[in-house]
Amino acid sequence: MYKTFNEIKAALEKGRSVQDILQSYLENIKERKDLNAFLEVFENSAKEQAIAVDEKIKNGTAGRLAGMVIGIKDNLCYKGHKVSAASKILEGFESIYTSTVVERLIAEDAIIIGRLNCDEFAMGASNENSAYGPVRNALNEDYVPGGSSGGTASAVAAQLCTVALGSDTGGSIRQPASFTGTIGLKPTYGRVSRYGLIAYASSFDQIGPIANNVEDIALVTEIIAGGDEFDGTASSKEVPSLTPTPLKQKMKIAYIKETLDTDGVDPEIKERIEQLVNCLRADGHELIPVSFAYIEQMVPTYYVLTTAEASSNLSRFDGVHFGYRSNEAKGVEETYIKSRTEGFGDEVKRRIMAGTFVLSQGYYDAYYTKAQKVRRLIQDRTNEILAQNDFILLPTTPSTAFELNSVKDPIQMYLQDIYTVQANLAGNPAISLPIGKHSNGLPFGLQLIGKHFGEKELLDTSAYLMDFC
Amino acid sequence: MEIKDELIDHIAHLARLSFKGEDKAGIKNDMNNIIDFMGKLNEINTDNVEPLVFMSDQINVLREDVPKQTITHEEALKNAPKKDSDYFRIPKVLDKTID
Numbered sequence A: 001m002y003k004t005f006n007e008i009k010a011a012l013e014k015g016r017s018v019q020d021i022l023q024s025y026l027e028n029i030k031e032r033k034d035l036n037a038f039l040e041v042f043e044n045s046a047k048e049q050a051i052a053v054d055e056k057i058k059n060g061t062a063g064r065l066a067g068m069v070i071g072i073k074d075n076l077c078y079k080g081h082k083v084s085a086a087s088k089i090l091e092g093f094e095s096i097y098t099s100t101v102v103e104r105l106i107a108e109d110a111i112i113i114g115r116l117n118c119d120e121f122a123m124g125a126s127n128e129n130s131a132y133g134p135v136r137n138a139l140n141e142d143y144v145p146g147g148s149s150g151g152t153a154s155a156v157a158a159q160l161c162t163v164a165l166g167s168d169t170g171g172s173i174r175q176p177a178s179f180t181g182t183i184g185l186k187p188t189y190g191r192v193s194r195y196g197l198i199a200y201a202s203s204f205d206q207i208g209p210i211a212n213n214v215e216d217i218a219l220v221t222e223i224i225a226g227g228d229e230f231d232g233t234a235s236s237k238e239v240p241s242l243t244p245t246p247l248k249q250k251m252k253i254a255y256i257k258e259t260l261d262t263d264g265v266d267p268e269i270k271e272r273i274e275q276l277v278n279c280l281r282a283d284g285h286e287l288i289p290v291s292f293a294y295i296e297q298m299v300p301t302y303y304v305l306t307t308a309e310a311s312s313n314l315s316r317f318d319g320v321h322f323g324y325r326s327n328e329a330k331g332v333e334e335t336y337i338k339s340r341t342e343g344f345g346d347e348v349k350r351r352i353m354a355g356t357f358v359l360s361q362g363y364y365d366a367y368y369t370k371a372q373k374v375r376r377l378i379q380d381r382t383n384e385i386l387a388q389n390d391f392i393l394l395p396t397t398p399s400t401a402f403e404l405n406s407v408k409d410p411i412q413m414y415l416q417d418i419y420t421v422q423a424n425l426a427g428n429p430a431i432s433l434p435i436g437k438h439s440n441g442l443p444f445g446l447q448l449i450g451k452h453f454g455e456k457e458l459l460d461t462s463a464y465l466m467d468f469c
Numbered sequence B: 001m002e003i004k005d006e007l008i009d010h011i012a013h014l015a016r017l018s019f020k021g022e023d024k025a026g027i028k029n030d031m032n033n034i035i036d037f038m039g040k041l042n043e044i045n046t047d048n049v050e051p052l053v054f055m056s057d058q059i060n061v062l063r064e065d066v067p068k069q070t071i072t073h074e075e076a077l078k079n080a081p082k083k084d085s086d087y088f089r090i091p092k093v094l095d096k097t098i099d
Helices: A005-013 A018-031 A043-059 A100-107 A150-157 A174-180 A214-224 A267-282 A295-316 A331-343 A346-359 A364-388 A410-417 A421-426 A455-468 B005-014 B021-043 B073-078
Strands: A038-041 A069-073 A111-116 A163-168 A183-186 A206-211 A252-256 A286-290 A391-395 A430-437 A443-449
Touching (some): A005 A018, A005 A214, A018 A038, A018 A043, A018 A069, A018 A111, A038 A150, A043 A111, A100 A111, A100 A214, A111 A150, A150 A174, A150 A206, A163 A214, A174 A183, A174 A430, A174 A443, A183 A214, A183 A455, A206 A214, A214 A455, A252 A267, A267 A286, A267 A391, A267 A443, A295 A346, A295 A364, A295 A410, A295 A421, A295 B021, A346 A364, A346 B005, A346 B021, A364 A421, A364 B021, A410 B021, A430 A455, A443 A455, B005 B021
Parallel strands (some): A252 A286, A252 A391
Antiparallel strands (some): A038 A111, A163 A206, A183 A206, A183 A430, A391 A443, A430 A443
């Protein structure tokens, strides 16, 4: 079992081959098949890659990720491999190009081991919306792993790969990380190219890693980040070295009172965070309680805007150019309607309907424009807090993982994201760090939100906190 | 606001989706709840607030317009449910038998 890249590098030093390491992960995947974390293991291409990387190591030409084995969420394209967004509508679809993130990982000699289950089109908070069955939490199989990057989180927690990529539109990396005791980073909007990511909500989506330590998060983020000629929203700002280094000075951290002074948060999570706040104070850091007036409007704002963007992005699934086509349809109009109605799952259809509604004539200003205005207020307030503080600290999730099939009401499920959507609405980087274990045996995360493009400071502080806690 | 059947039909048509019977009752109920939930935004005063439209501060990302082939004709047709050597194919409009 290899939990971190350091363990792999130590094994390589002792003469193990990349092929051996890959084999050990492949065996773990077979043993934990019940998790339903992988939709497909790319056994052949991964083995071919491992042989090539072993050769490069022998010749001294290997890249920085030689020996690292990476799983990718099933919404990232990898040429010649299937990708489905865990939807029936893309069953059988094979990528005709490779996403920028996967391209960059391979260029540094990472092995891509397979594609990971998720909520259909990344829409969900429990990974129960996959057309290919739910993912189970690696720590307790009766519980959900969170979503939508549930396969990503469960695979890393069960050590089925060293690091895995997810995508985060409203918490889809951080919430599953919190539920599985792993670390998950959503980079700044624009830090990582979205080229080759199947779009959900384009002004929110970011690709990021889940891993078992901060060093692996830092290394993978550094490699996937940076400008890209194929994504005009990817920032050309230079990517600094992200390797965590010791803090140079004491920090100023804001914590949002409303996220703790509420019945909505589990008392044990609240207690642990308050304890941490006190410990950090004792260590000389400034911890400042702040107020955030829009907590209750966060999730509604998020849903207006993301469903609108999703309804537009998902209009490309028409049963004509690629993907599923209904057998019953005659003519082009029926082909669209029947293929989409049969091909999309319930939650996806719900969001397409909500998004079409908020964009439709007569409702556009009252919902869509209104939400864009509230988004500005949320971003302004977030910027204001971060102008005076280095970070914002809050719980990642109000509770620990819940049992499969236990949350049935869509709105209740949407509220899972209450503490994570802020970073997506405002575009900031945010990380979830495993800081505690509940008396129910399940882990939970602490979330830190950083300044735009402040990944380096965020990761330095994360490394400090992981040692500190 | 109350969501009526006609509105569900109109939105479903715009989205090229179809809901019948139980599914229609289900989506109507869900839309009622979701739109009600979205209504929470009205609790916030947004007078004189400009909508936030662009998340990136990148302005005018320009590049030379260089012609190049990124995918081939064959690749573009590769995942089509039905095609011939040149075109995507759709089922005939008037054909009574299933295409």
